[in-house]
Amino acid sequence: MPKVLKLNKGAEEGVRELLRFLLESGKVKGVLTLSKLNKNGAVAYLLITDPDALEDAVPLFPLMPANAAKLLSRLTLTGPANEPIAAVVRPCELRAFVELAKRSQGSMENMLFLSSTCGGVYPLEMATDGRIAEELPQYWEAIGKGDIASETRPVCKACVHFLPYTADITVGLIGNKNVGKECQLFLNTDKAEQLVAGFAGEVGEGNIESPELKQFHGKSEAEREKLFSEVQVEGIKGLVDTFGKCISCHGCSKVCPICYCKLCFFESEVGEYKSTGYDAEIREKGGVRVPPGTIFYHLGRLTHVSVSCVGCGMCTDVCPANIPVATIFDKTSQSVQEIFGYLAGKDVTEPVPLATFEKEEFSYVEE
Amino acid sequence: MDEHFTPNIVGFLCNWCSYTGADLAGTSRLEYPPSLKVIRVMCSGRVDPVFILKAFLMGADGVLVGGCHPGDCHYQTNNYYARRRVALLKKVFETLGLESDRVRLSWISASEGERFKRVNTEFTEKLEAKGPNPTKAEVFL
Numbered sequence: 236m237p238k239v240l241k242l243n244k245g246a247e248e249g250v251r252e253l254l255r256f257l258l259e260s261g262k263v264k265g266v267l268t269l270s271k272l273n274k275n276g277a278v279a280y281l282l283i284t285d286p287d288a289l290e291d292a293v294p295l296f297p298l299m300p301a302n303a304a305k306l307l308s309r310l311t312l313t314g315p316a317n318e319p320i321a322a323v324v325r326p327c328e329l330r331a332f333v334e335l336a337k338r339s340q341g342s343m344e345n346m347l348f349l350s351s352t353c354g355g356v357y358p359l360e361m362a363t364d365g366r367i368a369e370e371l372p373q374y375w376e377a378i379g380k381g382d383i384a385s386e387t388r389p390v391c392k393a394c395v396h397f398l399p400y401t402a403d404i405t406v407g408l409i410g411n412k413n414v415g416k417e418c419q420l421f422l423n424t425d426k427a428e429q430l431v432a433g434f435a436g437e438v439g440e441g442n443i444e445s446p447e448l449k450q451f452h453g454k455s456e457a458e459r460e461k462l463f464s465e466v467q468v469e470g471i472k473g474l475v476d477t478f479g480k481c482i483s484c485h486g487c488s489k490v491c492p493i494c495y496c497k498l499c500f501f502e503s504e505v506g507e508y509k510s511t512g513y514d515a516e517i518r519e520k521g522g523v524r525v526p527p528g529t530i531f532y533h534l535g536r537l538t539h540v541s542v543s544c545v546g547c548g549m550c551t552d553v554c555p556a557n558i559p560v561a562t563i564f565d566k567t568s569q570s571v572q573e574i575f576g577y578l579a580g581k582d583v584t585e586p587v588p589l590a591t592f593e594k595e596e597f598s599y600v601e602e
Numbered sequence: 603m604d605e606h607f608t609p610n611i612v613g614f615l616c617n618w619c620s621y622t623g624a625d626l627a628g629t630s631r632l633e634y635p636p637s638l639k640v641i642r643v644m645c646s647g648r649v650d651p652v653f654i655l656k657a658f659l660m661g662a663d664g665v666l667v668g669g670c671h672p673g674d675c676h677y678q679t680n681n682y683y684a685r686r687r688v689a690l691l692k693k694v695f696e697t698l699g700l701e702s703d704r705v706r707l708s709w710i711s712a713s714e715g716e717r718f719k720r721v722n723t724e725f726t727e728k729l730e731a732k733g734p735n736p737t738k739a740e741v742f743l
Contacts (some may be wrong), residue, residue, distance in 0.1 A: 469699035475742045500652060519661055522741035530743045531652075531659050537694050538651035538687075567697045574693050575686075589690070592682035594672065597689040602706050602721075 238422040239441035240431055246406055246418035249436075250294045250323065250349065253420070256434045257321055258286040263347060263430075264318030267303065267310075268294045276367045280306055282320075294323040294349070295408065297356045297374055297387070298367060302549050304331035304492040308341035315344035321430075323349045325356070326399040327547040330580020331492035333401060334543040337587050340495045347430060350402035352409040352448060354378030355391025359552040379412040381447030383454050390548040390561045393459040395452060398443070400581045403427040410447030466562045474530050477563065480556040481529040487550035487560050493540040500539075501532050533560075537567055542588045543579045544568035609663035609729035611638045611722075614653060616646045618676035619711045620668030626715035634719040635726040638666065645669070646707075647680025651691040654705055661738040664704045664729045666721070671709040681709070703728070704735060 242249040257263045270281040271291040278296050280303060283289060303324040310316060324332070329350050335341045354374065361367050370386055377384040383392050399405055404427045407419040420436075421443050422428050431438070468477050485502065488494040500506055508527050516523045546565035554560055572578055574597075575588035615621040621642050627634065643649060646669025654665045667688060669681040688707040695702035708721045737743060 467699075468697075471700065471736045471740050471743075473699060475740060479742050500650075516660070520738065520741050524742045528743070531655060534655050534659070534694070534698075535652040538655065538691055541694060542690065563698075567694055570697045571690055571693045574689060589683065589686055592679065592686055594682065597685050600685060600689045600692060600707050602708050 236440035237442065238428060238438055240420040240422060240434070240436050240438050241441075242418050242420065242436040243416070244418065245415040246351075246408060246411065247293060247295050249418045249420065250406060251289055251292050253431065253434060254292065254294070254321060254323070255286045255289050257347075257430060258284070258289070260433065262319065263321045265316070265320040266292075267306065267320060267322040267324075268292045269296045269298070269300070269323070275363050276361075276365050277363050282310075295351060295406065297354065297371075297384075298359070298362055299325065299328070299356045299547065299549065299552070300359070300362065302331055302490065302492040302547050303328040304335055304341075305490075307332050307346075308335045308492070308495065311342040312340060315342040316346060319345050319347065321347040321349060325353050325547075326350055326396055326402070327353075327394070327545045327580075328492070329399055329402060330396065330545040331543075331547060333580040333583055334493060334545065334587070335495060336583070338495070338543070343583065347404070347426060348399075348402045349404045349406065350399035351406035352399075352443065353394075353397045354384055354409055354451075355387035355394065355397075356548075357386060358388050361386070375414045378409050378451070379414055379447070381410055381445075381450035381454075383451070383458060388548050388551065388561075389462055389559070390546050390551065390565055393455060393462040393562075393565075394546060395455045395459060396545075396578075397451070397455065398448070401583060404431075405443060407443060409451050410445040462562055463566045466559050466566065468563060474534070478530050478533045478558060479524075480558060481533065482556055483526040483529055483532070484555060485532070486553040486555065488536060490549040490553050491540060492545070492547065492549070493543045494536070501528075501535060537564060540564070541568040541571040542575065542577065545579050607730060607734060608635070609637050609726055609734075610661070611664040611666055611725060611729065612657040612662040613638045613640045613666040613668060614643050614646070614649045615640055615666075615668040615710075616670060616676075616681075617642055617644050619670035619674065619709075620646075620718070622712035623668075623710040623714045623718040626712065627718045630715045632715055632719045634722045637726045637729075638722050645675065645677050645680045646684035647675075647677065649684060649687065651687050654691060658704065658735070659737050659743050661735055663732075663735045664706065664725055666725060667705075667707045668710050668721075669707070671711055674711060701732070701735075704732070
């Protein structure tokens with residue numbers, strides 16, 4: 236039976252207190268958590284070393300201002316953190332970081348990962364107009380009952396990986412009807428048990444699986460099926476209909492945790508259209524879209540990231556042309572990862588599919 | 603369909619096997635359709651799926667990736683990675699309703715001039731039957 240720490244505090248307060256304890260006791264030297272910027276509901280990730288700065292921390296706030304995996308990768312790109320860090324991240328952010336670590340873009344050493352059974356986050360556009368604050372009571376009530384909160388992002392509603400795979404500590408949110416008053420912290424690793432030793436609250440045994448969690452899973456599966464059947468890209472015409480609106484800002488790749496290349500192929504000299512390129516295309520087709528290469532960009536990015544895409548939804552969040560990028564990427568990536576029997580970010584020890592092979596496989600593509 | 607349609611195939615052939623196999627077909631004076639435009643790469647493992655995509659979106663009717671037979675790669679194992687990449691690309695195509703059979707991966711060794719001819723002929727005939735790639739007519743790509 237897994238160990239669980241029961242607290243008579245609300246989930247957010249409980250996590251904040253735990254973080255404070257970890258910092259004050261010197262068990263960790265830094266904490267990465269979401270923190271309030273102002274009263275409008277804008278939050279940002281903050282790396283905190285001063286326990287008093289935790290006052291504005293909102294570790295479980297349902298918004299993803301950046302995929303934390305990208306931030307953690309920046310922090311640990313040249314080597315493991317030299318002091319222990321506790322990071323409060325969402326399951327998809329954790330999965331993305333696992334993928335980055337496997338691709339030598341970060342290190343998971345010297346880190347404590349706190350995650351939660353995630354009920355999804357709100358679209359970024361709701362971050363500053365105060366609407367999240369209005370929605371919050373409804374959010375906690377819904378996921379407490381094992382329902383999907385309304386107004387959250389479509390890919391979040393359709394996410395079936397809301398239970399973190401590699402977190403040291405998992406905060407039980409889905410199914411917690413009393414999230415403002417009590418909470419359960421599941422201690423998944425020895426490291427977690429050692430670190431919480433000395434912290435107030437009783438450690439017992441418990442199971443994270445609950446009827447509510449099961450119900451939530453069922454609802455997410457149904458949402459997933461619905462969303463994937465709604466967002467259909469069918470052939471070249473379908474691609475033009477969907478991605479034709481793209482303004483080529485490349486924002487989706489900038490926020491994508493998996494798109495880590497310092498010099499993106501599509502922004503490099505090779506990806507650039509020279510006048511001769513326009514000439515060739517005009518000669519062939521009698522016209523050319525300007526800016527050119529949007530479909531090439533999205534298809535190309537799909538081939539580059541689909542083995543590691545975790546469907547975190549950042550790309551849709553930032554798209555100024557309202558293209559459901561994340562849904563298309565999530566759907567395609569799911570089918571790509573399936574052929575390799577792989578799930579991005581689930582297992583730290585499993586190699587990324589394109590960095591390994593079997594001698595006998597995929598004979599159906601050989602002709 | 604245009605009766606005289608001759609497909610354009612872009613072929614990425616590895617230096618050590620498939621390209622040499624094509625050479626052998628030439629020196630053996632084997633006749634095959636003039637549809638293949640060859641780009642020599644050092645290894646099929648060099649072929650990033652975006653190369654195939656670029657050719658496909660620029661209007662190539664078919665894209666052929668040619669490499670050494672499994673186990674015979676000049677660089678030991680890189681054709682195995684190529685196979686995974688092609689499998690991935692085909693899956694992406696299928697999910698988005700694109701014609702994945704316009705992409706073909708074939709192992710052709712340096713001594714297989716006959717096989718090179720056969721692959722080329724077969725692929726050409728198949729593409730003739732399929733007709734031109736719809737990307738040719740699409741300016742909004």
